[in-house]
Amino acid sequence: MKRREFILGTGAASLGGSALIGTGAFSRVESQREVGVEVVGDPEAYLGFDACLGPDGNPTPNSEFVGTDARGRIAIDMGPSGNGGSGVDGDAISSFDRVFQISNQGKARTCVDLGYDPVATEAPGAGFDAGAPSVVFYRAGARDDGSSALDDTLVFDPASADPDDSDSAVSLPVGESVCVGIQTRTFGIDDGSLLAGDRLRIVADTDGQCGSNDGDDGDSGDDGDSGPATDVSFVAFGDETEPTISDVQTVERKSEGGDAGGPVSVAFDAETPLDEVVLFTGGGAGVPSGDQLFLVATDVPAAGVITTRDPARAPDEWIVPDEAVLRSESPREPSDPCPDVEAVKFDWKEGDERLEPA
Numbered sequence: 010m011k012r013r014e015f016i017l018g019t020g021a022a023s024l025g026g027s028a029l030i031g032t033g034a035f036s037r038v039e040s041q042r043e044v045g046v047e048v049v050g051d052p053e054a055y056l057g058f059d060a061c062l063g064p065d066g067n068p069t070p071n072s073e074f075v076g077t078d079a080r081g082r083i084a085i086d087m088g089p090s091g092n093g094g095s096g097v098d099g100d101a102i103s104s105f106d107r108v109f110q111i112s113n114q115g116k117a118r119t120c121v122d123l124g125y126d127p128v129a130t131e132a133p134g135a136g137f138d139a140g141a142p143s144v145v146f147y148r149a150g151a152r153d154d155g156s157s158a159l160d161d162t163l164v165f166d167p168a169s170a171d172p173d174d175s176d177s178a179v180s181l182p183v184g185e186s187v188c189v190g191i192q193t194r195t196f197g198i199d200d201g202s203l204l205a206g207d208r209l210r211i212v213a214d215t216d217g218q219c220g221s222n223d224g225d226d227g228d229s230g231d232d233g234d235s236g237p238a239t240d241v242s243f244v245a246f247g248d249e250t251e252p253t254i255s256d257v258q259t260v261e262r263k264s265e266g267g268d269a270g271g272p273v274s275v276a277f278d279a280e281t282p283l284d285e286v287v288l289f290t291g292g293g294a295g296v297p298s299g300d301q302l303f304l305v306a307t308d309v310p311a312a313g314v315i316t317t318r319d320p321a322r323a324p325d326e327w328i329v330p331d332e333a334v335l336r337s338e339s340p341r342e343p344s345d346p347c348p349d350v351e352a353v354k355f356d357w358k359e360g361d362e363r364l365e366p367a
Contacts, residue, residue, distance in 0.1 A: 057112035120217025124170030132197030172217030184324030240271030247347030304330035
């Protein structure tokens with residue numbers, strides 16, 4: 010079968026093209042070949058791009074199409090094929106699941122969407138009419154094995170990159186990733202680019218209103234949202250001597266009826282490791298009426314993210330408290346959460362939407 014070159018983002022119309030996806034830090038970042046502030050190489054950026062990893066943590070088969078260029082940007086190259094050809098099949102539909110992943114390496118949940126302008130097919134094929142998009146990008150889980158049909162709810166809408174679009178954008182909690190696949194439909198198309206302008210645009214926005222999304226997102230072990238984590242009223246840091254805490258920030262907040270509640274995950278930075286960190290939740294599921302609950306993590310590193318998430322739904326590097334203590338069973342009090350050590354306490358100020366020293 011004749012091979013036709015699949016070119017993304019090179020600005021060229023010749024063989025050997027690849028997709029270059031820039032990088033940047035955000036509250037909002039728009040990343041494309043011509044635009045994007047390169048802070049560090051993609052795998053280490055706040056909005057990270059890399060080859061897709063499967064649930065076992067190993068690269069997926071189609072991640073072999075992904076590499077990096079001399080500037081540390083992701084390059085997607087769909088050839089050579091290994092049999093003398095280069096590019097995707099002509100007059101055919103080709104699906105490449107789990108090629109590259111987009112990771113939220115920042116300090117807040119973000120909405121991510123892709124925008125692209127696919128060339129239209131010039132002939133019908135595989136159930137598509139002429140004029141269908143010749144290439145689409147889709148989330149992991151959109152296609153069943155042995156089928157080319159895609160779940161439209163897991164396909165990135167090519168019309169625009171809109172982080173407020175709940176039908177296209179994906180919600181990424183901190184530390185999680187979405188794996189992206191590529192499907193090409195080359196019916197009636199001559200050699201050349203499948204994207205008008207040779208451009209793939211990626212937008213991430215921490216203020217995006219995309220909500221949560223279902224689907225298998227690859228390596229995160231989570232299905233796109235943080236789950237029913239409990240929000241906290243304060244966080245306290247304890248050590249033998251009063252610890253010096255240089256930075257405390259809310260990473261995630263509980264969503265209640267579409268409105269953000271209190272913090273469920275908190276990033277901190279201390280000068281030295283800590284004896285313990287205490288999260289005060291007050292009540293919550295399983296807490297007897299009139300009692301109060303403290304979540305306690307011990308032997309804590311100097312910096313990190315502590316969360317009320319279930320351990321199975323928290324990123325590996327996050328700190329999950331190893332002890333739950335009821336006030337009725339312990340001398341701990343909201344006014345003295347670390348009775349055996351010196352402590353620094355930060356209260357959640359709902360009106361200001363931030364944690365402040367008590």
